[in-house]
Each structure stands twice: as structure tokens, then as C-alpha cells.
Amino acid sequence: xxxxxxxxxxxxxxxxxxxxxxxxxxxxxxxxxxxxxxxxxxxxxxxxxxxxxxxxxxxxxxxxxxxxxxxxxxxxxxxxxxxxxxxxxxxxxxxxxxxxxxxxxxxxxxxxxxx
Amino acid sequence: xxxxxxxxxxxxxxxxxxxxxxxxxxxxxxxxxxxxxxxxxxxxxxxxxxxxxxxxxxxxxxxxxxxxxxxxxxxxxxxxxxxxxxxxxxxxxxxxxxxxxxxxxxxxxx
Numbered sequence: 001x002x003x004x005x006x007x008x009x010x011x012x013x014x015x016x017x018x019x020x021x022x023x024x025x026x027x028x029x030x031x032x033x034x035x036x037x038x039x040x041x042x043x044x045x046x047x048x049x050x051x052x053x054x055x056x057x058x059x060x061x062x063x064x065x066x067x068x069x070x071x072x073x074x075x076x077x078x079x080x081x082x083x084x085x086x087x088x089x090x091x092x093x094x095x096x097x098x099x100x101x102x103x104x105x106x107x108x109x110x111x112x113x114x115x
Numbered sequence: 116x117x118x119x120x121x122x123x124x125x126x127x128x129x130x131x132x133x134x135x136x137x138x139x140x141x142x143x144x145x146x147x148x149x150x151x152x153x154x155x156x157x158x159x160x161x162x163x164x165x166x167x168x169x170x171x172x173x174x175x176x177x178x179x180x181x182x183x184x185x186x187x188x189x190x191x192x193x194x195x196x197x198x199x200x201x202x203x204x205x206x207x208x209x210x211x212x213x214x215x216x217x218x219x220x221x222x223x224x225x
Binding site: 004006035040041042043045048058090092100101103104105106107108109111 | 119123146147149156157158159160161164166204208212213214215216217218
């Protein structure tokens with residue numbers, strides 16, 4: 001079955017450490033996204049990518065970095081500069097960004113906590 | 116700035132009744148609006164999309180309306196079942212990206 005796989009499901013980070021969250025899709029989608037979800041808040045867009053080797057900052061990109069070297073993969077690095085990284089991180093994909101409205105397909109998230 | 120409002124209080128209804136969830140938005144005019152379902156610890160799942168020139172969209176027991184004058188979308192689930200219990204997110208789409216509301220939790224009891 002096609003879908004989005006996020007790993008790990010739970011991740012713990014020590015102070016001052018960078019961590020990378022994995023996101024892989026086999027839907028052949030062009031666009032991929034990273035969101036952060038906190039209790040009582042809507043999903044907030046961190047980064048998105050419309051095509052390989054290109055990505056754009058979302059609303060809360062500070063303290064995060066991404067890469068898009070392959071169509072299927074869009075890893076997110078939470079750097080030590082992100083002062084409040086504890087959250088539920090969701091990766092999504094859609095066929096095309098900006099042309100008509102496309103449903104987004106989500107993975108089941110990674111919950112990041114600080115030790 | 117753009118704002119999306121969904122009722123933060125949980126909606127509790129009895130099995131078999133119709134659940135109605137509200138999504139209000141301000142300071143922009145989305146051309147599309149999507150609705151998603153999210154279960155605890157899982158990612159959202161797409162349910163329905165409605166365009167600004169569509170007043171209503173149906174899919175099985177689900178119905179969505181989109182009133183661009185009131186800046187509001189209503190999401191209805193008819194003949195509710197306990198399996199419908201989840202958080203429902205609305206996501207208006209402006210120029211390009213989706214903006215998600217905080218969601219309304221629906222609890223359907225026997």
C-alpha cells in the first residue's frame with residue numbers, strides 16, 4: 001500500500017543535540033511538508049518542498065533544517081537552536097502544490113521530547 | 116492576520132444523531148476548504164474538499180457546506196456512530212498553502 005512512513009515514532013533529544021526525523025513516501029507525490037502540532041494549536045507549517053532540491057520556509061522555520069535530495073524523502077533536522085522542540089511532528093505529501101487544491105496525505109507522526 | 120476558529124470544546128452527541136461542527140475564518144478569502152479527521156497519536160486523514168463556488172458537498176454520511184459570505188464552513192455527520200469519535204480539522208486554502216484550525220473533538224456515545 002502507498003503511504004508515508006515517519007520514523008521513529010518517539011524520539012528523545014538531549015539539550016544541545018541535533019536530531020533528524022525521517023519521512024519517506026511511495027505515493028510519487030511532488031510536494032512534501034513538515035508540520036508541528038502542539039496541544040491547543042493547529043498544525044503549523046515548518047518547511048515545504050515542491051520539487052527535488054528545492055524547499056521553502058513555512059511559518060515557523062527557525063531552528064529547523066530540511067533537505068530534498070530524493071523525491072521520496074524529506075528529512076527534518078531539529079537543531080539545538082530550536083529552544084522549544086517538544087512537539088508532535090507530522091510529515092505530509094500531495095501530488096502538486098499550488099495547482100487546484102490537493103488533499104494532503106499524512107504520516108503518523110514523530111513525538112519529540114527533551115530529556 | 117488570518118484566523119481560523121473551531122470550537123475548542125468537545126462535542127458530545129448520542130449515537131444516531133447528526134453531529135454538526137463549525138469552522139469560521141477571518142481576514143482572507145480561501146478558494147477551497149478541506150476537512151480532515153485525526154485520531155489520537157495519528158496523522159490527519161483527508162475527508163472532503165469543497166470549492167468556493169460549491170455550496171455543499173456530500174460523501175456517504177458526511178456533508179460539508181461553504182458559505183463565503185458568512186466566512187463559515189459546516190461539517191455534518193449523519194447517523195453518528197461511536198467510530199466517528201475523533202478530532203476534526205478544517206483547513207481553508209488561500210493562495211497556495213493550507214492553514215489548519217485547532218480542531219473540534221467529537222465524542223459519540225451509545
